[in-house]
Amino acid sequence: MLKMSNISKIYQTGAVEVIALNKINLTVEEGEFVAIVGPSGSGKSTLMNLIGCLDIPTQGEYWLDGQEVSKLSDDELADIRNLKIGFIFQGFNLLHKLSALENVELPLIYRGMNAKERQERALRALAKVGLEHRLHHKPSELSGGQQQRVAIARALAGDPPLILADEPTGNLDSVSGKEVLASLQELNQQGHTIILITHDTQVAERARRIIRIQDGSIVSDERMG
Amino acid sequence: MEFWQAIRLGISGIMGNKLRSFLTMLGVILGVSAVIILVALAEGSTQQVSERIQSMGSNLLSVSIRGRGNTGYLSYEEVLKWEAYEGVSKVAPSISTQVQAKFGNKTKDVNIEGTNHSYHEVRNTHVVMGRGLTPIDVEFREKVAVIGANVAKELFGEFTPLGEHIKLRGINYRVIGVLESKGSTIGGSSDDAVLIPLTSAERFVGTRGIRRVYVQAENPETVDQVVAKLTEFLTDKYKDPDNFSVFNQTEMLQTVNQVTSMLTVMLGGIAGIALLVGGIGIMNIMLVTVTERTREIGIRKAIGAKKRHILYQFLVEAVVISALGGVIGIFLGVGIAKLISVFTSIAIKFSLPVIFIAFFFAVLVGIVFGVYPANKAARLNPIEALRYE
Ligand SMILES: Nc1ncnc2c1ncn2[C@@H]1O[C@H](COP(=O)(O)OP(=O)(O)OP(=O)(O)O)[C@@H](O)[C@H]1O
Ligand SMILES: [Mg+2]
Numbered sequence: 001m002l003k004m005s006n007i008s009k010i011y012q013t014g015a016v017e018v019i020a021l022n023k024i025n026l027t028v029e030e031g032e033f034v035a036i037v038g039p040s041g042s043g044k045s046t047l048m049n050l051i052g053c054l055d056i057p058t059q060g061e062y063w064l065d066g067q068e069v070s071k072l073s074d075d076e077l078a079d080i081r082n083l084k085i086g087f088i089f090q091g092f093n094l095l096h097k098l099s100a101l102e103n104v105e106l107p108l109i110y111r112g113m114n115a116k117e118r119q120e121r122a123l124r125a126l127a128k129v130g131l132e133h134r135l136h137h138k139p140s141e142l143s144g145g146q147q148q149r150v151a152i153a154r155a156l157a158g159d160p161p162l163i164l165a166d167e168p169t170g171n172l173d174s175v176s177g178k179e180v181l182a183s184l185q186e187l188n189q190q191g192h193t194i195i196l197i198t199h200d201t202q203v204a205e206r207a208r209r210i211i212r213i214q215d216g217s218i219v220s221d222e223r224m225g
Numbered sequence: 226m227e228f229w230q231a232i233r234l235g236i237s238g239i240m241g242n243k244l245r246s247f248l249t250m251l252g253v254i255l256g257v258s259a260v261i262i263l264v265a266l267a268e269g270s271t272q273q274v275s276e277r278i279q280s281m282g283s284n285l286l287s288v289s290i291r292g293r294g295n296t297g298y299l300s301y302e303e304v305l306k307w308e309a310y311e312g313v314s315k316v317a318p319s320i321s322t323q324v325q326a327k328f329g330n331k332t333k334d335v336n337i338e339g340t341n342h343s344y345h346e347v348r349n350t351h352v353v354m355g356r357g358l359t360p361i362d363v364e365f366r367e368k369v370a371v372i373g374a375n376v377a378k379e380l381f382g383e384f385t386p387l388g389e390h391i392k393l394r395g396i397n398y399r400v401i402g403v404l405e406s407k408g409s410t411i412g413g414s415s416d417d418a419v420l421i422p423l424t425s426a427e428r429f430v431g432t433r434g435i436r437r438v439y440v441q442a443e444n445p446e447t448v449d450q451v452v453a454k455l456t457e458f459l460t461d462k463y464k465d466p467d468n469f470s471v472f473n474q475t476e477m478l479q480t481v482n483q484v485t486s487m488l489t490v491m492l493g494g495i496a497g498i499a500l501l502v503g504g505i506g507i508m509n510i511m512l513v514t515v516t517e518r519t520r521e522i523g524i525r526k527a528i529g530a531k532k533r534h535i536l537y538q539f540l541v542e543a544v545v546i547s548a549l550g551g552v553i554g555i556f557l558g559v560g561i562a563k564l565i566s567v568f569t570s571i572a573i574k575f576s577l578p579v580i581f582i583a584f585f586f587a588v589l590v591g592i593v594f595g596v597y598p599a600n601k602a603a604r605l606n607p608i609e610a611l612r613y614e
Contacts, residue, residue: 049608052527054527054607054611055608074531074532075531075532075533078526078529078532079529079531081527081528081529082528082529082530083529087527089611093520093523093524093527093611095521095525097237097241106525106528107528107529110525110528110529110530110534111529158529
């Protein structure tokens, strides 16, 4: 599914260089459920952004689905994000002026899908996360857990092979967090590759593989079961 | 499909902040309506002035003798010879003076014009009732009068004046015709005139001789030629060019048109600047909008929006604001111009091309001033945009 070799990300802030990622080598196969853990500032989000093609590495090669990503143009990266990747963020990142349904439709709009098919798909995705009764609610009219489920619906509406979640439960109470996690596990069982960032060791234990990062380097990589 | 989507997104962006969108639009609305109002007023006045000049007669020249030196004024025979000049159509001499006209116990101050049969055509004053002057009236010094519309109304009211006698300085004149009403025109209205044969008017003026002659050229092209010929004749007779003048209506019309079209362009230009200022307002607000919505742009990019999606979205927003402002401006401008003309009786004339130009200029302003903010939005880095608070 994806392969990183010698990936580094260096931020230049004034005169100071911050090495956020230092020569990462990582391979993820299709259908895996990977948890990335590590202390704050260790480079987890940076790694996730690179995996998700939101950012490009300073050094190294990144192959996604047989394509070398660091050489692609902005628009080609946008296409990859649209077709192959579903994002779930800690802060939900929904558009607050749009309804739940419209938020879920958004990635499909940028895919150029016609209105009818788009709506059908968005409805199915919302039904999957149990929000078929909240279609026309704005994010501000939903609970945190419901908002995150809208975000999950948005991520899976386009049926992307890879779903990335950066601390999806970080802003939720434990009950909502469990629901979100259950949704992710279900998606994994349906064949989606899932990469999840978390601080919570209990959450991480649900994954079948745990990668630990410290100071921009992978310090351990364990597979379970 | 993508296009309509962009328009939908743009409109929803505008609806998301109605008050601000309206205030932004206000610059365009005022600019467009200012263009329409000012040009309508300028063109309306132009038309009114030209119509008044043209109502004096077409291809008209008028000759006035100011000082006669030792040669005397013009004689009727002399003047009639001008009709033989190439390019001249008709010649109408005029002897005029103010007198009081009386009918029964009613009086009115009128402007007597002693002239001939050509006057009606040369001065474009047609008879609506009865008949006009004829050569025979002049030849036999008939005491007949063709009266202006106001004179007829004030002396006779509802009665028909034909065949009645009016008194001019104690002498009875038989009314043979009534002139069509023309309203106010440049150089006195024919509505207050009484036309009588040239020969019988001579008694009203102390001195004999003609001091004013109206000459009609055959067509606009021969006007200059006729002016030259008349000037030659008059110079020959009076020597000093200060003693006479030849007024050229066509030239005056051209001058008026030149001046007023310059005025139209100037007013339109000033209003155009207002539109431009409106455009700067659009750019200003769009820049604020882009900054405010940085996070939104980041989210859109994260889920797959390309540069052009974002560009179109913000560009459409700018263009919809300016186009909507343009449409509202057209209605407002037309409405205000109409109100002005109703309440002040200033003539207005709407020019469709100007309305279209104002509208498309507004849209163009929207595009030009929308491109920079939209492009700025489109080029945002998704990660930085997402992180923006
Ligand atoms: N845009 C940036 N400019 C400069 N430095 C940055 C930037 N983004 C991240 N960094 C630095 O890179 C390092 C890794 O950041 P990152 O966000 O990946 O950490 P993280 O593991 O996700 O932390 P957390 O668990 O708190 O979210 C940090 O030291 C951070 O200061
Ligand atoms: Mg992080």
